[in-house]
Amino acid sequence: MKMLRSLIYREYKLSRGHQLLMLILFLLVAGCMLIPFILGGEDFDPADLENEDIAYLYIFPLIVGVVGGAFAGSNNGVHKADINSGWKRYSISLPPKASQLALADTIYKMGFVVLLGVLTVVFSRIIYDYTGYSTYVFGMNIFLLCAVFFIVSDAIYTYILMLAKDEKDAKKYRIIGFFAVAGVLKVLSMFAEKKGKTAMDYSQKNIFKEIAKIAETAASEKVLAVSAVLFAVSIVVYFAVIWRSYERREA
Amino acid sequence: MNNYENAIELKAVTKNYDGFTLDKISFDVPKGCIMGFIGQNGAGKTTTIRSLLHITDIDSGEIKLLGMDHVKNESEIKKRIAVVFDELPFHDIFTAKDMARIFEGMYPEWDNKVYMNYIERFGLPKRKKIGKFSKGMKMKLQIACALSHNAELLVMDEATTGLDPVVRDEILHIFMEYLQNGERSILMSSHITSDLEKIADMVTFIDRGKLLLTGCKDEIIEKHGILRCDKDSVKNIDSADIVSVRMNSFGAEVMLNDREQASYKYRGCTIDPASLDDIMLYYVHRDAKEWS
Numbered sequence: 001m002k003m004l005r006s007l008i009y010r011e012y013k014l015s016r017g018h019q020l021l022m023l024i025l026f027l028l029v030a031g032c033m034l035i036p037f038i039l040g041g042e043d044f045d046p047a048d049l050e051n052e053d054i055a056y057l058y059i060f061p062l063i064v065g066v067v068g069g070a071f072a073g074s075n076n077g078v079h080k081a082d083i084n085s086g087w088k089r090y091s092i093s094l095p096p097k098a099s100q101l102a103l104a105d106t107i108y109k110m111g112f113v114v115l116l117g118v119l120t121v122v123f124s125r126i127i128y129d130y131t132g133y134s135t136y137v138f139g140m141n142i143f144l145l146c147a148v149f150f151i152v153s154d155a156i157y158t159y160i161l162m163l164a165k166d167e168k169d170a171k172k173y174r175i176i177g178f179f180a181v182a183g184v185l186k187v188l189s190m191f192a193e194k195k196g197k198t199a200m201d202y203s204q205k206n207i208f209k210e211i212a213k214i215a216e217t218a219a220s221e222k223v224l225a226v227s228a229v230l231f232a233v234s235i236v237v238y239f240a241v242i243w244r245s246y247e248r249r250e251a
Numbered sequence: 252m253n254n255y256e257n258a259i260e261l262k263a264v265t266k267n268y269d270g271f272t273l274d275k276i277s278f279d280v281p282k283g284c285i286m287g288f289i290g291q292n293g294a295g296k297t298t299t300i301r302s303l304l305h306i307t308d309i310d311s312g313e314i315k316l317l318g319m320d321h322v323k324n325e326s327e328i329k330k331r332i333a334v335v336f337d338e339l340p341f342h343d344i345f346t347a348k349d350m351a352r353i354f355e356g357m358y359p360e361w362d363n364k365v366y367m368n369y370i371e372r373f374g375l376p377k378r379k380k381i382g383k384f385s386k387g388m389k390m391k392l393q394i395a396c397a398l399s400h401n402a403e404l405l406v407m408d409e410a411t412t413g414l415d416p417v418v419r420d421e422i423l424h425i426f427m428e429y430l431q432n433g434e435r436s437i438l439m440s441s442h443i444t445s446d447l448e449k450i451a452d453m454v455t456f457i458d459r460g461k462l463l464l465t466g467c468k469d470e471i472i473e474k475h476g477i478l479r480c481d482k483d484s485v486k487n488i489d490s491a492d493i494v495s496v497r498m499n500s501f502g503a504e505v506m507l508n509d510r511e512q513a514s515y516k517y518r519g520c521t522i523d524p525a526s527l528d529d530i531m532l533y534y535v536h537r538d539a540k541e542w543s
Contacts, residue, residue, distance in 0.1 A: 002355075002356040003356045003357055004356075005356050006352065006353050006354070006355065006356025006357055007356070007357075009352055009353065009356075010353045013344070013345065013349060014342060014344070081342060085340060085341065085342045085343070086336065086338055086339075086340035087340050087341065087342065089306055089336075089340065090334065090336060090340035092304060092305065092306045093304045093306070093329060093332070093334040093406075094329060094357055095326060095329045095330045095357050095358060096357055097326055249305065249306065249307055249308045250301070250306055250307040251307070251308075
């Protein structure tokens with residue numbers, strides 16, 4: 001426990017600047033999304049909303065969920081800093097095992113996910129207070145799915161980055177990692193295009209109709225259960241990948 | 252705590268890289284001893300140290316630290332050893348106080364009082380960011396961290412390189428103090444042989460991945476000698492006695508591998524004692540035999 005506390009403290013000290021910036025940006029985005037409701041004030045009457053108009057309502061938690069999930073799941077720069085400072089190599093001579101290092105990484109990442117997740121729920125609560133429409137499930141679904149995507153991307157990127165021995169190597173592997181994640185993204189988008197519609201289709205149609213359709217699906221509690229399972233799997237994948245990368249020794 | 256005779260045991264350790272091979276390196280560092288690990292840049296000192304710390308996997312051979320296998324008992328070993336590298340591996344944004352908070356959870360025997368004593372003794376600021384430290388201060392901080400968890404074995408890779416003589420002397424003095432209880436051992440790699448001459452009990456010398464000498468420092472120094480003669484007289488010296496010959500405008504300097512025997516064999520010649528620096532230099536040129 002003492003060991004984990006030390007490792008988490010180290011991560012916190014190293015990434016707090018980055019994460020504070022992410023938090024401020026998230027709050028700014030969430031704040032901007034609340035402006036229409038605040039300005040609408042008491043004139044807003046939920047009864048005035050027609051079915052299609054509800055889509056307008058979902059665009060706000062959609063944006064907040066995407067931004068929150070992306071910030072929560074994205075890389076916090078600690079691994080890159082460890083390679084550049086020489087800590088990565090030095091840490092092999094220290095008592096923590098690869099599993100303990102990976103666990104500290106994962107717990108710390110989870111902590112930030114939980115923080116932004118709670119803020120996403122708070123955002124939905126504020127919308128509910130203004131409109132009387134519940135967007136909790138929708139907001140959480142978007143947040144979790146986005147977080148899953150970024151956590152898995154981060155695991156791939158970090159695994160490749162951790163092949164680097166030192167600062168010189170890190171630059172090369174960062175580029176490889178970036179392209180690997182971009183490659184995965186491309187494959188996923190190709191898959192999505194086959195299954196559904198292209199970006200062009202969306203630009204030609206009324207985007208709000210599409211959002212209404214997404215909202216209809218994503219506001220379901222069944223989908224939330226799937227998102228939660230996917231999120232749990234992504235955390236396990238992240239832990240396993242980081243564990244493996246800490247176990248690896250230099251060639 | 253287990254009983255062990257040798258803090259470090261390397262048996263036929265081999266590691267192949269493209270263009271370099273660490274070739275069957277074997278040596279022991281007895282408990283309570285300072286082993287100087289010398290060799291020129293690129294000789295394989297760092298590779299050996301990385302192998303024994305399991306930073307890199309070895310291709311063959313056996314490594315034991317504190318009597319335990321360096322891979323199977325890695326976690327137990329690492330609680331009881333300390334490592335000092337040539338460059339400070341701590342992040343610039345940390346302070347000396349942060350390092351204490353980080354290490355106290357990692358090492359079961361971390362002692363904050365000892366750490367703070369070293370910090371005060373070295374005159375290091377507690378709240379200043381490490382990035383603003385001088386090279387000497389950074390090295391002192393690394394040493395303070397290494398000596399504050401009652402480590403039985405201290406492994407140092409070029410730890411005194413790049414430091415001024417005053418700081419080097421201060422650090423060497425600390426190491427001598429650290430060894431006083433007889434239970435602790437040090438492996439210190441360096442190409443500054445004068446430091447090792449001051450404090451090492453034993454010396455291991457490697458060159459181009461091969462082990463050339465290992466043993467008691469005094470015996471190695473005692474055994475070798477430099478015979479000074481004119482260039483023509485070199486041919487009268489038995490080649491089996493010669494490590495290598497340095498030619499200069501005044502004559503020749505011959506490094507002999509058995510000074511005592513040579514003093515009987517080559518009566519009338521002056522054989523001067525050799526320093527570790529000389530021994531290293533002449534062994535590095537052993538293949539050329541004659542060099543200038």
